[in-house]
Amino acid sequence: MTGRLLVEADGGSRGNPGPAGYGAVVKDAATGETLLEEAGFIGTATNNVAEYRGLIAGLRAARRLDPGAEVLVRMDSKLVVEQMSDRWKIKHPGMRPLAAEARAVFPPGQVTYEWMPRERNKHADRLANEAMDAGQRGERWQPADSTAQFASGGEAADGAGAFSGEAADVAGAVADGASASGEVSGVAGAVADAPGAGVTTTFVLLRHGETALTPERRFSGSGGAExxxxxxKGRWQARRAAEALAARGTIEAVVCSPLARCRATAAIVADRLGLPVEVEPELREADFGAWEGLSFAEVRERHPADLAAWLASPDVRPTGGGESLTMVASRIAAAQEELTARQAGRTVLLVTHLTPVKTLVRLALGAPAEALFRMDLSAASLSVVARRPDGTMTLRLFNDTSYLRG
Known part of the structure; x- marks a missing residue:
């Protein structure tokens, strides 16, 4: 680890659910110096969703500054702190994907959590309220316009009726179906945390067509020379997928990985749909290090201990310094959040790879990392995940290859 960072995060909702926003500040743990501020308006959501969004934003900001840092998170949401510390169960389905997103940013053990009183969390609270104010004006929060750091030295912003801190934890424990003992009130949670007004963004996930390596089930990632x-056959598959998507008539944008097999698949589909292609580098396949080009059997023969460790833990990298599954999940989740901000309310085709598609499905389900090894995903298959206005995700379709038959 290269240093210590302090993340202070907060979120609020003016109505619970209502117009919601989050704020996070990253500080040098030794000096208290402010290094980075983050804030955002997320539309209509509950306070607990906003709190988790603040946590995720703060962790991602800390990772950008120092991915090897030891991170201490302080929040006035006892619910989030206890859930992320694994002392309270997360039984409400709307919270599980958010907690999974937060846990994917840093490897396990690199982040610790500490509760603090609301009056000590004024900086992040002020950022959250600035974001809500900007969002309700139809504007976007800008770091250059923020006065949170200076205002936090005085009285905390009253939030114009925003739920925040300890008071919101009481409501939040009911809204998210959790209590201090981890018990659940499922009916109350389902009602209180139902999606509010806003727009759902739909991601149609198309795995690229076959290459010469696909039938041999060889590791083919982003780290190899080839x-x-x-x-x-892969080009034929792409044409069939293009016809199927054209028949549905719902795709509004096409985004793809920068690797050749995805760019070629996306070009065939986009040409049929009459849409441009946007390349998103973060949608690339995992870097499999020294395993690139090898079959599973060959890796097991040459690197048995490394393979066993990789299968046992999402934090282990392949031989030769490739990406761990935790690292892949972090960048894929960040890419999805960025795409959601840019493409809000639209149906977007993402042309990508085996691991990114499985990762997005896993995050939608709130499933553990080992779930990736229990999914079978065919070349040129379609899956669909949707992201609701409150940040929760749902799986609508998985591994559809019906249009490739016959």
């Missing part, structure tokens, strides 16, 4: 092109 960037394989589509095979003849």
């Amino acid at each position: 960037d394989p092109e589509l095979s003849d």
Whole structure:
């Protein structure tokens, strides 16, 4: 680890659910110096969703500053602190994907959590209220316009009726179906945390068509010297997928990985749909290190201990310094959040790879990392996940290949 960072995060909702926003500040743990501020308006959501969004934003900001840092998170939401510390169960389905997103930012053990009183969390509270104010004006919060750091030295912003801190934890424990003992009130949670007004963003996930390596089930990621092109069969698969998507008529944007097999698949589909293609580098496949180009059997023969460790823990990298599954999940979750901000309310086709598609499905389900090894995903298959206005995700379709038959 290279240093110590302090993350202070907060979120609020003016109505619970109502117009909601979050704020987070990253500080040098030794000096208390402010290093980075983050804030955002998230539309209509509950206080607990906003609190988790603040946590995720703060952790991602800390990772940008120092991915190897030891991080201490302080929040006035006892619910979030206890859930993220694994002392309270997360039984409400709307909270599980958010907690999974937060846990994916840093490897396990690198982040610790501490509750603090609301009056000590004025900086993040002020940021959250600035974001809500900007959002309700139809504007976007800008760091250059923030006075949170200076205002936090005086009285905390009253939040114009925003739920925050300890008072919101009482409501939040009911809204999210959790109590101090981890018990659940499922009916209350389902009602209180139902999606509010706003727009749902739909991500249609298309795995690229076959390459020469696909039938042999070889590791083909982003770290190898070879960037394989589509095979003849892969191009045929892409054309069939294009026809199926054109028949649905719902795709409004096409975004793809920068690797050749995805760019070729996306080009065939986009040409049929009459849409441009946007390349998103974060949608690339995992870097499999020294395993690139090898079959599973070959990796097991050459690197048995490394393979066993990789299968046992999402924090282990492949031989030769590739990406761990935790690292992949972090960048994929960040890419999805960025795409949601840019494409809010639209149906977006993401042309990507095996691991990114499985990761997005796993996050939608709130499933553990080992779930990736229990999914079978075919070349040129379609899956669909939707992101609601409150940040929760749902899985609508998985591994559809019906249009490739016949």
